[in-house]
Amino acid sequence: MSRSIPAITVSRLGWSTPDGRAVLSNLDLRFAPERTGIVGRNGVGKSTLLRLLTGDLAPSTGSVAIEGRIAMLRQTVQVAPDETIADLFGARAALALLRRAESGAATADELAEADWTLDARIAESLTKLGLPFPPDTPLARLSGGERTRAALAGAIFAVPDFLLLDEPTNNLDAAGRAAVRETLAGWRGGAVVVSHDRDLLEEMDAIVELTGLGATRTGGGWSAWQARRQIEQAAAEQQLATAEKRADAVQRQAQAATERQDRRDSGGRRKAARGDMPRIVAGGMKRRAEESRGAAGRLAERRQDAATAQLAEARSRIEIVDPLAVSLPSAGLPASRTVLDLDHVTAGHVAGRPVIRDLSLTITGPERVAIVGPNGAGKSTLLALVAGTLAPWQGRARTLVPFALFDQRVALLDPARSVADNFLRLNPGTTNNQCRAALARFRFRAEAADRIAGTLSDGQMLRAGLACTLGAPRPPQLLILDEPTNHLDLDALTAVETGLAAYDGALLVVSHDRTFLNAIGIARTVALDGAG
Template identity: 30%
Template sequence: MFILQQVSYLHPNKDLLFDHIDLSIPAHAKAALIGNNGAGKSTLLKLLAGILTPASGTIHTTGQPYYIPQHFGQYNDLSIAEALHIDHKIKALHSILEGDVSEANMNQLNDDWSIEERSAAALLHWGLQDFPLSQPISTLSGGQKTKAFLAGIAIHEPDIILLDEPSNHLDSHGRALLYELIENTAVTLIVVSHDRQLLQLPDQVYELSKKGITLYGGNYDFYLAQKQVANNAMAQDLKSREKALRKAKETERETMERQQKLDARGKKQQEKSGLPTISMNTFRNNAEKSTARTKGMHEEKVSQLTEALQELRKELPDIDKMKLGFENANLYKGKLLIHAQNINFSYQHSPLWSQPLSFQINSGERLAIKGLNGSGKTTLIKMMLGYINPTTGVLTSQAGKTVYIDQDYSLINNQLSVYDQAQLFNHSALQEHEIKIRLTRFLFTKEYWDKPCSTLSGGEKMRLLLCALTIDPEAPDMIILDEPTNNLDIQNVAILTAAINAYEGTLIVISHDQYFLEEVRAVQSIELK
């Protein structure tokens, strides 16, 4: 179990990430930790794992957590055995079997005589049977690295498992094994993920935000339902406050007009009565004070309502602040865009696919390219884009403007500022203020405009690219997305989904995220084997 009491954390530059966090996760619970990018989810996991130390507060835990990070670059100089912290046991076992039964070797092994067999079985379960424990981590793909660390769960048999975006880079088979692990484990498990299918498995959802941690006692669907109730209430409150502000402004205007008429009428009566100048000045001063007092009262009320409304608008989900949408694609629906007949591609004279591919893609269609890691999905995309030609067969393309959005958002020039990047897509001579209005709609406020794109997160680059595409007056005939949800938080996946669903052109998606494929209606598929 975990108990966090008044935990605060400061970045090395002394910026406060979160303050006085309280959290209690009971033993054997399966909990999902969600929140927007930058909220501190990965940092919180590292605190729970004991890798980081809080600036203040206390963390109580029972048992030693087994932690799987999101990124593995720090392990590239290690072997699989070293990365999984079993190299000393393996070495001691081999020394003992060779006759060195020293006390040091026996203590190191600690009666774990099955360590080697257990490790081999675990690697086999995750499809890594061809990789010896001495294999350098640097030679593994992203998905294979994740699988190696997931294999470590069966090897170490921990009481607590901490997972940071474990489904990133996993193919459909790897994800199925991961979901099975989460469903069947009886130990305490905490997972940070944006994978909506995975998030249905834990029975508790904790949301980390600037307000702290909020517990939702159910899976992700339950969380969404509760958030929808809260968002509906917020929208109703917003509507009510906007109405109150309009009414207050109207009352202020009517009151001031009425006061001005009374003052003018009173002045005429005083002039007719022939009062002395000193009396006239007194009456005028009194009238001005009364008017100012009335005006001040109404201005204060309007100011309070305006401030409350602004604060409430800040609470709106970010997606509700954006204006999403593309201009309609120029190609009419049903036109043949891509035709492939018996195509294949060879690496070192070995064909990539067991059977040549034949298919056609028509304008307006939405389809997914599916296959295990290494099955040639990106190779097929490169052929569609004309970057490479098939080794055998013929592929023809009638597609006009095509936008390819890869995992690294290579369309974004990291050397440019956010504003200059947006300007690259300004082919209709929009004015500077119009570009900045578009950027603001996509949450790039004034402090972002001069920032270099190299400082943006993956989610921010995705939003900037979507913004740029809406600035371009010509919508693409075809959009190709290559693993678009990798490294995006739930909020940015929702933004991407909304933008893609507003697009009426042709869509091709490579993704292992079945939930995302269903949301963007990519129900047809090309299967690679």
């Protein structure tokens, strides 16, 4: 009996939060053995869709049918104290059996069950993702990026028909991102990938966009989707404009017809009142006038109904979205002003183990500098030196202008306070009206500005942090950004890029997103090699 072709079919799928808020509604999708990117605004239900596919969530309506086996990689790889890389491969027991066999402690039955190729196959999977670690390595010893890559290696090792990946390149350095892209490029099964990483999305065979209107599929990668999206958006806007003009014209024509009929009726009544026509003729004219008015009214009503239906159809094709607008006022930074001066700085977190050694760096005027390097190379340590939260062991670190630090954990926000309270705390002297206006530009309007920060999703938390950092009436003359694009949806990312490109202060940015760095006009790159 031949095996059926693997597929994931979603039929009329819906899911709502416990308080009844609809997240996904009436969704119809089919995933074939190809690489499909899932894109959409934060909160539209991308991760929820993956959890419905894995069975972690039960649909409120509709169904999910899966032909084949799936493996899931979540955004955060949770770590228990005793977990090792072997646990990500589901191989702890099998490897323990091998160790007993190698030491001569295994029984005859255990020897018969031993998989003598297991060590080599796990090592090969890890090496492909740039991880030269033995399988008994504790996960707690790995960085977040290394754990993500190890989890991906474990998922692929199971040879599923479909890989489900939720933001697989978040927190990965350039080498890690490249390893994920190369792995997916060589993957011959199906993959459903939720991501905002444009380089990764470019490698997809198809893009599915989730919006409040449902799901649309486009063949090809990110560039093809972006081009088609712009064409379809322009066509939908043109159809809406045409429908609005037609509805207005039909309304004007109906009004004009009514006014003409009123004038004719008025003339007939005046003539009848003069008494110069027989009563029977006057009665006939009145009857014909009423019939004419009724026919004209019915025709006008049918035209108005048709125009209204066309207008409603045109409006249904356009999603009403509250836009994110990042517009920064002048920072007032002179071109000759020294912004930052690091002079032969050595620093670290553990005595005798410097992360940064003998580093000098000067930023003058509105320079834009990127800090790059592998995970663990000292990028966040360098930013801590610049922000003054870490003192150098040797050398001197001076930041000579007002600055703001936006870190990847959005630690600047107090999770117990509302978004508005955080803004007022971080921007002293700001009025409530200024606060509300600034937050509204970042999609925190009315009640949304009063939400407690700790209740926000990752994407919303990032957006709130950006609002508090970039929304001040007078921005700082130096912006220090540590991985500012993680968890931002593509529309928000474009808005942030546009705002930062127009910012006239200095930028010091840590990011592995090459497209982002190019978009904001980085002029100089400092590469840390991890060797101090």
